[in-house]
Amino acid sequence: MPRQFSKLNRTKMRSMRAGEQITEHGITYTRLADGDGVFAVNVMVDRRRIHRSLGRESDGVTRTTAEEFISNLRADARAGRLNLPKGRKVSLTLKAAVPQYISKLEQEGGKEISRKQRRLELALIPFFGEKPLEQIQTFDIERYKKHRLSTPILSRKVLKAGEALPLNSAATVNRELATLSHLLNKALEWGWISERPAKINRLQEGNGRIQFLSAEQADALIEAAKADQNIQIHPFVLIGLRTGMRKSEILSIQRQYIDIDGRTIYLPNAKAGPRTQPITPSLADYLAAYVETLPPGTPWLFPSPAALAGHTVDIWKAFKRCVQSAGLDPKQIVIHTLRHTAITHLVQAGVDLPTVKRISGHKTMIMVERYAHQSGAHIAAAMDKLDKRLKMNSA
Incomplete structure (x- = not known):
């Protein structure tokens, strides 16, 4: 009417x-x-x-x-x-879905929840916030990519006159898209939407060389860490170089999960899921002695009573100090370089890639294969062996 x-x-x-x-x-x-x-x-x-x-x-x-x-x-x-699932009367917007998504992930024991929440709150909600989940289309995803790639990185860096903040990288945007994709998959699984609304194509990331330390540079960094005022930076650097573990995995090591005799560390909250991390004999000996120096009763290998988590979560300042003391460039050598170094040297030592994957904790072999192309020296040595063998057989 x-x-x-x-x-x-x-x-x-x-x-x-x-x-x-x-x-x-x-x-x-x-x-x-x-x-x-x-x-x-x-x-x-x-x-x-x-x-x-x-x-x-x-x-x-x-x-x-x-x-x-x-x-x-x-x-x-x-x-x-x-088109809504049975039982829903009103479309659920992304902004309204996020608190429920985070809550259900916590109940399910989801991974990287704090990182997902940060990406949603800082990047995805400002762009998609009032959009109903089932109305997020591929065109919207493409607009989002363009928007984020032209947006400066949030930074506390003090700029020099005329200096502009760097823009978000393809890798950063891809992690945000991965979070959105996961939310949509869960929304479908939980019955919030009846079908996945959009196809999310990731951006092409650069295939630049992975930065890693030579054996001499690694030794220099270890010595600088040993002499630093921060007593935690030496074991941190040593573990990183001897295992290839990620920063968050190292700092959240619990004493109860260190098996000195078995030479392993159990990681219940590793990025790719719970895993048992092998360690070298020398690192096992070092950890056996280091644990004895910790305050009685602390469950953490890197305790920090002032931290909400109970353990250290940021060690960048001490690491940067050690990099400079070792005569290295802190703009090139970051904490993740420790992981790159360990994995690259495993590959160059001739360890097969499936074993490297088992040690590094990568989800897929594709990620490990990147390290096989970082230095031609070990590949050239392998080809020399092949050449010698074929010449010997043909003689």
Whole structure:
């Protein structure tokens, strides 16, 4: 049944003066100084506030135009609800879904929850926040990529005159897209949506060389760490270089999970899932002695009573100091370089890639294969062996 308008009718609209407004049934008509009029709508549809300026009367916009616009909005909303899973009455926006998503991940024992939450809050919600999950389309994903690649990195760095903040990298955007993809997969699994709405294509990342330390540079860094004022940086660097473990994995090591005799460390919260990390004999001997120096009763290998987690979570300042003391460039050598160094030297020592994968904790062989191409020396040596063998057999 058509709505009845008692205020927004032709007679009252014609008698309006410049600057006056009439609002009724979500439609607003404003008289302009030049005598023209503008129509706008402001309505709630499926718990979403929709505010649009529709245009001037002189351009052919009428009250009927506004009524039809609202009617179409509600028709689209009804059509959207037809595609919702059984039991849902209203579309779930990304912003509304995030708290429920994080809560359910915590209940399920999900991985990297804090990182996912940070990406959602800082990047994905500002862009997709009011968008219903089932309406996120591939076109929206492509717009998001373009937007993020042109957005400066959030940084506390003090800029020099004329210096601009660096932009987000393809790797950063891909991690954000991975979080969105995971949320959509879970939304489908939990019955929030009836089908996955968008195809998410990742950006192509650069295939630059992986930075790693030579054996001499690694030794210099270990010596610098041994002499540093921070007593935790030496075991941290040593573990990183002798295992290839990630920063968060090293700092969250629990004493109860160190098996000196078995030469392993159990990692219940590793990035790719729980795993048992092998360690070298020399590192096992070192850890046996180091554990004896820890405060009695502490469960952590790197305790920090002031930290909310109970253990150290940031060791960058001490690491940077050691890098500089070792005569290395802190712009090139970062904490993750320890992991790159350990894995690269395993590959160059001739260890087969499946074993390297087992030691490094990578999810896929593809990631490990990247290390096989970082230095041609070990490959050239292998080809020399092949050449000698074939020459010997043909002699």
